[in-house]
Amino acid sequence: MLMEGKITLKAPIQKVWDTLLDPKTLLSCIPGAEKIERIDERTYDCVVKQKVGPISVKFKFKSTLTKVEPPTHLEVEGEGEDIAKAGHFVQKSVVDLRETSSGEVEVHYKTDATVVGKLAMFGDRIMKAKAKKVEEEFTGALQEKLKSAI
Amino acid sequence: MKDFEYFAPKTVEESLSLLSQYKGDAKIIAGGQSMLVVMRQGLLAPEYVIDIKNLPGLDYITYDEKEGLKIGALTTHRAIEKSPIIQKHFKVLGEMETALATIQTRNWGTIGGNLCHGDPAGDPALVLIVLNANLKVKSLSGERIVAMEKFSKDMLEVDLGPDEILVEVQVPVPRPRTGTAHEKLMMMHGDSGIVGAAVSVTLGPGDGVCEDARIAISNVATIPWRAREAEKVLIGKTINDALWIEAGQAASEGVEPTEDVHASVEYRKEMVKVFVKRAGRKALERAKQG
Secondary structure (H helix, E strand, C coil), rough: EEEEEEEEEEECHHHHHHHHHHHHHHHHHHHEEEEEEEECEEEEEEEEEEEECEEEEEEEEEEEEEEEEEECEEEEEEEEEEEECCEEEEEEEEEEEEEEECEEEEEEEEEEEECCCCHHHHHHHHHHHHHHHHHHHHHHHHHHHHHHHH | CCCCCECCCCCHHHHHHHHHHHHHHEEECCCCCCCCHHHCCCCCCCCCEEEEECCCCCEEEEECCCEEEEECCEEEHHHHHHHHHHHHHHHHHHHHHCCCCCCHHHCCHHHHHHHHHHHCCHHHHHHHHHHHCCEEEECEEEEEEEEHHEEEECCCCCCCCCCEEEEEEEEEECCCCCCCCCCCCCCCCCCCCCCCEEEEEEECCCCCEEEEEEEEEEEECCCCECCCCHHHHHCCCCCCCHHHHHHHHHHHHHCCCCCCCCCHHHHHHHHHHHHHHHHHHHHHHHHHCC
């Protein structure tokens, strides 16, 4: 499942970068996030709950920053599973930040997530629809966060 | 499948009391043709299951020229398909039900169960949206009416509180010179639609100009999707094939489907054009016949 997009933020690039890597920001911006803790410099421990109608899943996973080039390039890899064993997933994301001439920051992101297990076999359609929504909510919340942080 | 406690209440009131007692931990089962599948898959694990399938008094189909059509929420798909009332006044509902699923599912599944499952790939919601239907919902504190179009909230989520039960589907008498049709793309007859379209067209007296059009499409969004831009293409004009192509195009531009094993995003968008046109032509023919 590939998700790709671009958001434009009105904020200094360093600010955007810092906000993106702050566990507190992530916790408040990722829909359904219950826990995001920094274990060390590069690793985050996360619990994210998602609900689709009556179906709910709770993902417990570790995210590792595999490539960090502040303040323009970031690569993240994550792996985890649903606590009720409905599925296991791996995810890779690449985020690029670029300052535009008008003083804005363009954030390009590309995420490739692979889910296996019951969730993938039976819930493929549901999951994809939800992923789109989560993505929209996350980018929306991040924009708001940056606006209020400036 | 996880263990659950099973209740089979004898009246609507008893069911509502159970619901209000267990709130979000209970799930209503009304045939179970959608819900049992999700439970078997381990994706849904309710603590309490309240089986209302055999509740008396919610299995009926009535019609009169003033009140329109009323279908009890526990009426099976097969009963709707076979009903002389439906065949006489709402042929499109019968046709939709015939292609809804396998005969076993149609024999046991109920219209209310289907609507409350809230699957955007489902057929009844589409047809009921273009027929301008309303739903009657009941709780211990009273009844309320919600438009079918507003009932779907999100993927598998409908406007139904944890203490409410859907009791009736109400379809108004269509205006004169209205035609309605439903078509869907399926691998085999009775499959869930890869894409489906329901179209309703109302023509003006004499001149044949389209006075009103309603188009709904399945499996292209998280809810049954109303193609308002496509409707605008038709309203106020004399409909011909070129206009159907234009309407299909408008509908296709508005949808945001996801890909799955059955079809890619591009294919679904292309099929929206085809099926809006296909259902549209049929609806128009019926409108012309009165």
